[in-house]
Amino acid sequence: MTEPYRLTASEALSLMQKxxxxxQDYAKSLLARIKDRDEVVKAWAYLDPEFVxxxxxxxxxxxxxxxGPLHGVAIGVKDVILTKDMPTRHNSGIYADExxxxxxxxxxxxxxxAGALIFGKTTTTExxxxxxxxxxxxxxxxxxxxxxxxxxxGAAVGDFQVPISLGTQTGGSTIRPGSFNGCxxxxxxxxxxxxxxxxQYSMTCDTLGLYARSVEDFELLSKVFQLADDAPIPxxxxxxxxxxxxxxxxxxxxxxxxxxxxAFEKAQEILKKSGAIVEQIELPEDFLKIKxxxxxxxxxxxxxxxxxxxxxxxxxxxxxxxxxxxxxxKLSRKxxxxxxDGCARLRPVFDELASKYDAIITPSAADEAPVGIANTGDAxxxxxxxxxxxxxxxxPGFAGDNGMPIGLTVVxxxxxxxxxxxxxxxxxxxxxxxxxxxxKLL
Amino acid sequence: MTEPYRLTASEALSLMQKxxxxxQDYAKSLLARIKDRDEVVKAWAYLDPEFVxxxxxxxxxxxxxxxGPLHGVAIGVKDVILTKDMPTRHNSGIYADExxxxxxxxxxxxxxxAGALIFGKTTTTExxxxxxxxxxxxxxxxxxxxxxxxxxxGAAVGDFQVPISLGTQTGGSTIRPGSFNGCxxxxxxxxxxxxxxxxQYSMTCDTLGLYARSVEDFELLSKVFQLADDAPIPxxxxxxxxxxxxxxxxxxxxxxxxxxxxAFEKAQEILKKSGAIVEQIELPEDFLKIKxxxxxxxxxxxxxxxxxxxxxxxxxxxxxxxxxxxxxxKLSRKxxxxxxDGCARLRPVFDELASKYDAIITPSAADEAPVGIANTGDAxxxxxxxxxxxxxxxxPGFAGDNGMPIGLTVVxxxxxxxxxxxxxxxxxxxxxxxxxxxxKLL
Numbered sequence: 114m115t116e117p118y119r120l121t122a123s124e125a126l127s128l129m130q131k132x133x134x135x136x137q138d139y140a141k142s143l144l145a146r147i148k149d150r151d152e153v154v155k156a157w158a159y160l161d162p163e164f165v166x167x168x169x170x171x172x173x174x175x176x177x178x179x180x181g182p183l184h185g186v187a188i189g190v191k192d193v194i195l196t197k198d199m200p201t202r203h204n205s206g207i208y209a210d211e212x213x214x215x216x217x218x219x220x221x222x223x224x225x226x227a228g229a230l231i232f233g234k235t236t237t238t239e240x241x242x243x244x245x246x247x248x249x250x251x252x253x254x255x256x257x258x259x260x261x262x263x264x265x266x267g268a269a270v271g272d273f274q275v276p277i278s279l280g281t282q283t284g285g286s287t288i289r290p291g292s293f294n295g296c297x298x299x300x301x302x303x304x305x306x307x308x309x310x311x312x313q314y315s316m317t318c319d320t321l322g323l324y325a326r327s328v329e330d331f332e333l334l335s336k337v338f339q340l341a342d343d344a345p346i347p348x349x350x351x352x353x354x355x356x357x358x359x360x361x362x363x364x365x366x367x368x369x370x371x372x373x374x375x376a377f378e379k380a381q382e383i384l385k386k387s388g389a390i391v392e393q394i395e396l397p398e399d400f401l402k403i404k405x406x407x408x409x410x411x412x413x414x415x416x417x418x419x420x421x422x423x424x425x426x427x428x429x430x431x432x433x434x435x436x437x438x439x440x441x442x443k444l445s446r447k448x449x450x451x452x453x454d455g456c457a458r459l460r461p462v463f464d465e466l467a468s469k470y471d472a473i474i475t476p477s478a479a480d481e482a483p484v485g486i487a488n489t490g491d492a493x494x495x496x497x498x499x500x501x502x503x504x505x506x507x508x509p510g511f512a513g514d515n516g517m518p519i520g521l522t523v524v525x526x527x528x529x530x531x532x533x534x535x536x537x538x539x540x541x542x543x544x545x546x547x548x549x550x551x552x553k554l555l
Numbered sequence: 556m557t558e559p560y561r562l563t564a565s566e567a568l569s570l571m572q573k574x575x576x577x578x579q580d581y582a583k584s585l586l587a588r589i590k591d592r593d594e595v596v597k598a599w600a601y602l603d604p605e606f607v608x609x610x611x612x613x614x615x616x617x618x619x620x621x622x623g624p625l626h627g628v629a630i631g632v633k634d635v636i637l638t639k640d641m642p643t644r645h646n647s648g649i650y651a652d653e654x655x656x657x658x659x660x661x662x663x664x665x666x667x668x669a670g671a672l673i674f675g676k677t678t679t680t681e682x683x684x685x686x687x688x689x690x691x692x693x694x695x696x697x698x699x700x701x702x703x704x705x706x707x708x709g710a711a712v713g714d715f716q717v718p719i720s721l722g723t724q725t726g727g728s729t730i731r732p733g734s735f736n737g738c739x740x741x742x743x744x745x746x747x748x749x750x751x752x753x754x755q756y757s758m759t760c761d762t763l764g765l766y767a768r769s770v771e772d773f774e775l776l777s778k779v780f781q782l783a784d785d786a787p788i789p790x791x792x793x794x795x796x797x798x799x800x801x802x803x804x805x806x807x808x809x810x811x812x813x814x815x816x817x818a819f820e821k822a823q824e825i826l827k828k829s830g831a832i833v834e835q836i837e838l839p840e841d842f843l844k845i846k847x848x849x850x851x852x853x854x855x856x857x858x859x860x861x862x863x864x865x866x867x868x869x870x871x872x873x874x875x876x877x878x879x880x881x882x883x884x885k886l887s888r889k890x891x892x893x894x895x896d897g898c899a900r901l902r903p904v905f906d907e908l909a910s911k912y913d914a915i916i917t918p919s920a921a922d923e924a925p926v927g928i929a930n931t932g933d934a935x936x937x938x939x940x941x942x943x944x945x946x947x948x949x950x951p952g953f954a955g956d957n958g959m960p961i962g963l964t965v966v967x968x969x970x971x972x973x974x975x976x977x978x979x980x981x982x983x984x985x986x987x988x989x990x991x992x993x994x995k996l997l
Binding site: 195197212213214215216217219220221222223226227303304305306307308309312313316338339341342343413414416417418419420421422424425438440445446447449450453454457458460461464527528 | 637639654655656657658659661662663664665668669745746747748749750751754755758780781783784785855856858859860861862863864866867880882887888889891892895896899900902903906969970
């Protein structure tokens, strides 16, 4: 039998449902994997193996007919998401020694109610608001960053330490680590999953993100979180043959390195070969403004979001967060409001455009994960989609010049999350088999 | 000397700064007022007098040069706002016996850093999301509702039990209790104050609200929360003479009862008599749609916001919240998105309109507080402004047919909060002296 830690959530769940794997044995396998790898990957901000095993034991004691749809599925939680039984530190010096909050964020309440095993807290950059990285490393090459700000969540799932983890995205904090660590990553439509209990940076952009190693796992989670599109999902698998797939270089294309450029080309070839009708789309010129609008919204909203922390302990706070509170860029309210209103005007424009295609594919990151862990990389390929509030799915499968994983993003109109997953499942199988990435992870 | 409990925050602060009043003596005066009145008003969900006095003692021990700008100012906190040293129950049967969260909401961190005395938790309707009232009563007439959902916060400030309190507004939950209890109430521009740590209902609408008995107190709080408009505030007081003041009946006018109709007329007479140039404005026809859009946004966002609580204990949950999660109205994503986009389109339209006037005045509520505490009243006059995300200040001064207080709202363009306060201070002094309300509160 495959070591349990290698399984996707759906696979492990199936064994647990059939009584062929206990939650405790599953947890032990994951803990052993973490023990083997933690010295290198350092994905965890908080992990108490004994507590995990005690929780697993409780789950095993639940009568089979009373078990939830995620019974025993192990989930890592980014350390900016509140958990009632583990500390939440936001990777902030301010809160390192404060009493720990004892409350579950809304998504944690939902996951626990579904029977999930909340496993531990994964590393984050400070308040999920900066690109200063460390200590986590990329599981595929420890000299490289796992990306951020959901550094530990991306690394832990990419490294088979847990099958599912939670991140957040305000710029590119979920999708970029998905690409860098070679796993699937989903940033749902803004508002589709509650963000109560997540650290607040930008109300307009902050979104819960999810990591997994298969789209089936996201389908499982989408049922638990009750994601719902208007149009029903076809019962048949998405047919690549005949599908109308648009490739969108996006206004950030000049930042695309060789790895991303090649993945973007290769994806088109693969899809065409399988019978898809591939088109290029260029966004209307107004979309060029979104990059600056996104920066303005983050600066304006960060100004009030971080005020309390600033007053409490600004000397222990990252300078870029301090600069938000102090409005160092002298952002005017007029510019902030124009940024809100500009993005709001373009949301239905993109939705309308997206409705003409079965899928839209765009880069996830500038290139494979760069060398060094001090910086987690650039959100430039993600921030437009985040503030457009549309669903984004990172699909892995490609390789960069140094053999590191590279993913591409399937995006859709707002509240077509399930359709993005439906298309992404078929596209992902194709990219994973033909994209060229070969994992060296044992 | 006036009993300390009768003072506004600014007045009490001034005495404490001059060393003429200790925080402990101030707290004792407030606690004595509460002891006298609590049996009737029932404004508190949690209050521990000994803990309050211990906190007051700690504040008294701080050296004068180290005291904050709100040193010793007592603040009541709506029980949907997290506090690290007091339970937060959301008036929900689900969380009545759960361990209490130990974390401060962002505004509480800010207020504590400024030296405020966090006094206790005030009553709310369930998750600040329903209109089922009780047990709180209106301090001006115990047979009437104090309004909701910030029931206890409005009643406690109206009744001189604390000078300042925090509420929230998603429909009309801050402004309506302001009008019903005869106090000032401020719902700032959406996003101007962090909402991290407030119960989540609607990300688009949820806003922290503030209560006080003078606009000076809001000016004090606006400094602490670092509210900032683009245009500087004139150093001279707002001049009613020559001011261009627009009266806006709003699309809800057909719901206005005799008290609100008379207040609306009388306000115009008073302002004209003082030399203001009074105009009527009618909003473009599109604004008629906002009422339904607001309902759609709350239904759509409530669906995900309450999912966790629902899964945890739906049998203990108000039916109207259950209906959100179950999408009882069969709201489509299309209708939800059209509602977002419609409101977003009208925000700059209203801002532009507002920029033509020195102040805009509109009703706060349908009438004086109705008899009965089982229902907290109708948000119909507030919900449009909430989803337009503009600053709203309830200004008291008028009386209904039964002698109960009635206020009117000064609204402005987004991020003109300080200008709304500047105008509201002068307008409030006029309405309070000539509006006709006579308080019977001892």
